Amino acid sequence: MINETPRVRFAPSPTGYLHVGGLRTALYNYLFAKHNNGDFVLRIEDTDRNRYVEGALENLLDTLEWVGLTPDEGPRQGGNYGPYIQSERLDIYKKYTDELVEKGKAYHCFCSPERLTELKESQRAAKLPQMKYDKKCLDLSKEEVAEKLANNESHVIRLNVEPGSKVIIKDIIRGHVEFDRNTIDDQVLIKSDGYPTYHMANVVDDHLMNITHVIRGEEWLSSTPKHILLYDYLGWEIPEFAHLPLLLNADRSKLSKRQGDVAVEDYREKGYLKDSLVNFVALLGWSAGDDKEFYYLDELTKAFDLNRVQKSGAVFNVDKLNWLNGEHIKNMSNEKLLPYLKLELDKSEFNSGDFDDEYLLKVVEAMKSRLTFYSDFIERSSYFFKAPESFDEDIVKKRWKKYSAEYLEKFIKAIETLENPGHDEFQDTLKKTAEELGVGNGQLIHPARLAVSGIGVGPGVFDLLAILGKEEVIKRIKTAIEKIK
RNA sequence: GGCGCAUUCGUCUAGUGGUCCAGGACACCGCCCUCUCAAGGCGGAGAUCACGGGUUCAAAUCCCGUAUGCGCUACCA
Numbered sequence: 001m002i003n004e005t006p007r008v009r010f011a012p013s014p015t016g017y018l019h020v021g022g023l024r025t026a027l028y029n030y031l032f033a034k035h036n037n038g039d040f041v042l043r044i045e046d047t048d049r050n051r052y053v054e055g056a057l058e059n060l061l062d063t064l065e066w067v068g069l070t071p072d073e074g075p076r077q078g079g080n081y082g083p084y085i086q087s088e089r090l091d092i093y094k095k096y097t098d099e100l101v102e103k104g105k106a107y108h109c110f111c112s113p114e115r116l117t118e119l120k121e122s123q124r125a126a127k128l129p130q131m132k133y134d135k136k137c138l139d140l141s142k143e144e145v146a147e148k149l150a151n152n153e154s155h156v157i158r159l160n161v162e163p164g165s166k167v168i169i170k171d172i173i174r175g176h177v178e179f180d181r182n183t184i185d186d187q188v189l190i191k192s193d194g195y196p197t198y199h200m201a202n203v204v205d206d207h208l209m210n211i212t213h214v215i216r217g218e219e220w221l222s223s224t225p226k227h228i229l230l231y232d233y234l235g236w237e238i239p240e241f242a243h244l245p246l247l248l249n250a251d252r253s254k255l256s257k258r259q260g261d262v263a264v265e266d267y268r269e270k271g272y273l274k275d276s277l278v279n280f281v282a283l284l285g286w287s288a289g290d291d292k293e294f295y296y297l298d299e300l301t302k303a304f305d306l307n308r309v310q311k312s313g314a315v316f317n318v319d320k321l322n323w324l325n326g327e328h329i330k331n332m333s334n335e336k337l338l339p340y341l342k343l344e345l346d347k348s349e350f351n352s353g354d355f356d357d358e359y360l361l362k363v364v365e366a367m368k369s370r371l372t373f374y375s376d377f378i379e380r381s382s383y384f385f386k387a388p389e390s391f392d393e394d395i396v397k398k399r400w401k402k403y404s405a406e407y408l409e410k411f412i413k414a415i416e417t418l419e420n421p422g423h424d425e426f427q428d429t430l431k432k433t434a435e436e437l438g439v440g441n442g443q444l445i446h447p448a449r450l451a452v453s454g455i456g457v458g459p460g461v462f463d464l465l466a467i468l469g470k471e472e473v474i475k476r477i478k479t480a481i482e483k484i485k
Numbered sequence: 486g487g488c489g490c491a492u493u494c495g496u497c498u499a500g501u502g503g504u505c506c507a508g509g510a511c512a513c514c515g516c517c518c519u520c521u522c523a524a525g526g527c528g529g530a531g532a533u534c535a536c537g538g539g540u541u542c543a544a545a546u547c548c549c550g551u552a553u554g555c556g557c558u559a560c561c562a
Contacts, residue, residue: 013562048561113560130487131558156560174490183488183558191560198562222489222557245491252554280497283510287498291509310498312491313555320497320511330524369524380522399521430520445520457522 006038006212010071011202013045014056017263018063020316021217021247021255024281028244029215030069031282031304038212042074043205044085047195057081063264067274068297086201093196096204096234097157097189105233106189108145109137110155132185133158157190159199159226167225172213172242173309179225187226199223203230206239215242215306218313242306245285246313255316267321271373276325284314294327326372334364340374348378350385362467366459381458384467387476388454391484395456399446405481407437407444408451412474426465451480 010026012018018026033040042064046052061077064070075081083089100106111119116133123131138160140148148155161184169177189200196204206214221243231238249259261267267277279295287310288303295303329337341360342352352360363384367377378385391400411433418425430448434441449461452473458464465473 011562015562045562051561109560116560124486127486154560158560177489179488185558188560193560195560197560202562217556218490219556219562243490246555248555250496254555283497285497289499291499293497293510314498315496317496317511323511326524367523370522395521440520442520449521455521459522461520 004212006033006036007041007210008033008038008213008215009041009043009206009209009211010069011043011045011205011216012060013048013051014053014060015051016053016056016059017265018060019255019262020264020267020277020281021262023067023264023277024247024284025215025217025244026064026069027067027278027282027300028286028304028306028309031301032213032215032242032306033072034301035304039072040069041209041211042071042084043209044075044081045198045201046085046087047198047201049087049193049195059265063268066268067264067278086205087195089201089205090194090196092208093190093200093204094194097196097200100159100189100230100233101157103233105160106157107138107160108140108149108155109133109158109186109188110140110148110153111137112154130183135160135186154192156188156192158186159189159229161186161226161229167228169221169224169228169241171221172240172306173245173311174221174243177221177224181225184225184229187223199226199230203227203234203236207231207234207236211239213240213242213306215244218243218246242309245310247284248313248315250315250317252313252315260316260318271375272321272325273328276321276328279328280321280324284316285310294324294331322372329371329374330369332368334361334368337364337368341377344374344377345385348382350378350382355385359467366463366467370459381453383453383455383458387472387479388452390454391450391480392455395450396484399450399456400484401443401447404443404447405484407433407439408447408477408481410437411444411448412477415470415474418470421466421470423462423466427462430462447480448477451477451484 008029010022010029012022012026030040032038042061044057044060046057057075058077061075065077073082074084081088097106101108111133119134120131137158161181164181167179167181167184169179171177187199188197190196205211224241224243228238247255249255251259253259255262261270264277268274275296278297278300279293282295282300282304283293286304286308288305289308292303338357338360341364345352345355363377363381367381370380371377411430414429414433415421415426418429421429430444431441434444437443445461446456449458449464450456452461452464452468459467468476
């Protein structure tokens with residue numbers, strides 16, 4: 001446990017959907033906060049009007065809600081957004097940039113984008129070690145600035161990085177990181193449209209919202225010195241930083257849409273459980289130090305430790321996610337699984353109302369250890385919901401022998417005498433029939449499975465028969481005998 | 486180009502100077518179980534700990550260099 005009660009924030013931009021990398025950042029923030037009885041706040045960084053996407057915010061809230069990372073504070077579903085949207089806080093940022101300008105720590109810049117591009121080009125051409133703004137507008141007198149402002153000249157406000165000692169970052173994950181002051185550019189704080197850049201809004205909000213720990217992706221490490229300078233110039237306390245390793249594609253580049261799904265909602269639609277997604281993503285860059293890999297959110301909360309977060313990026317490996325998904329399904333009770341089977345039925349050609357719970361529960365029990373996704377209920381065992389319309393040709397070739405029909409006919413004769421047979425009765429009857437025929441059990445088992453399910457894989461054949469029930473079994477075997485020649 | 490970060494089996498990782506000729510998990514292979522497929526159990530293969538120098542009686546672990554990868558270098562976040 002850390003000394004103070006932490007307040008952390010997850011601060012995404014509403015650019016369309018929640019990225020799995022964003023999910024990991026949100027999760028680590030949440031886990032850190034909850035492990036230490038702190039607060040997890042959600043703030044929306046929508047200061048880039050060009051990238052704003054309609055509906056993205058609601059989508060984000062919805063996805064966060066789905067995975068169970070409900071913020072303690074932040075915009076709420078349904079429009080009560082509160083003071084957590086940066087675009088609604090413009091005057092606040094203005095106030096503090098004015099203060100910086102007053103102190104000489106920031107200045108108005110009237111350079112056109114064209115001049116900036118030219119500057120960059122010439123610096124590049126001259127092979128200068130680094131490309132930075134040349135502070136031209138810093139030379140403007142107060143009067144000149146006032147005049148240009150009065151004329152409504154387009155301008156930005158820049159951070160005035162002055163020479164001085166190295167800027168030191170104390171990062172929980174990376175330790176000490178140093179930056180030479182002269183490598184830091186005079187960052188734009190307020191854009192010409194009056195909106196703040198990330199850097200300004202971020203520092204102001206983190207301070208005003210009493211954020212104690214800034215936990216964010218590694219891509220922010222390079223701009224952290226600018227933030228430190230801002231805290232310093234404003235006379236504010238600097239929060240703790242923790243820069244998280246990136247999530248990677250298989251080729252170790254930053255996780256991108258081109259190489260697979262990156263939106264949490266994509267995984268949701270594909271049928272991944274929130275539990276396995278959270279479990280998986282938590283393990284990408286963190287481990288408790290023991291061999292435990294199966295976690296629920298509350299267990300993660302208990303075990304999580306920011307100091308144990310990995311420094312290097314982690315490849316998003318779907319194989320392991322799939323495995324975890326199966327594990328989480330296996331760990332659910334039949335009763336808990338039942339509604340999901342019904343959902344899958346209703347999404348398919350079937351109707352959950354056509355089957356009673358007792359029957360479906362048996363299906364769940366039989367299929368549980370064979371699933372990777374809920375949808376496998378339908379894809380791998382539709383025979384529980386309708387008689388097979390065809391029979392797998394390879395299996396027919398392999399299992400349906402010359403005398404199979406004859407054997408099965410004897411088998412159903414024997415079944416017909418039974419009353420409400422279950423697993424054991426089917427088993428005894430089949431064995432007895434095989435014995436009378438003088439053949440191995442397999443001579444009946446395999447054709448029976450094929451006849452009843454149409455395929456060659458699935459739960460134990462006696463379970464299969466017991467679940468389907470006597471009448472259905474007899475009917476299906478008769479049909480199969482007709483159809484398979 | 487500059488600045489910064491990183492580097493242990495294919496992948497996720499354990500490991501914080503001796504117990505490591507490196508442990509676990511996924512994937513892969515084999516065996517057992519078995520009516521099939523899974524699940525489960527057992528086992529195998531797979532890492533000269535990026536490379537090169539140091540420090541030390543002793544280094545995956547500490548230091549320096551090199552290489553490679555990645556991030557940033559926007560009036561995007």
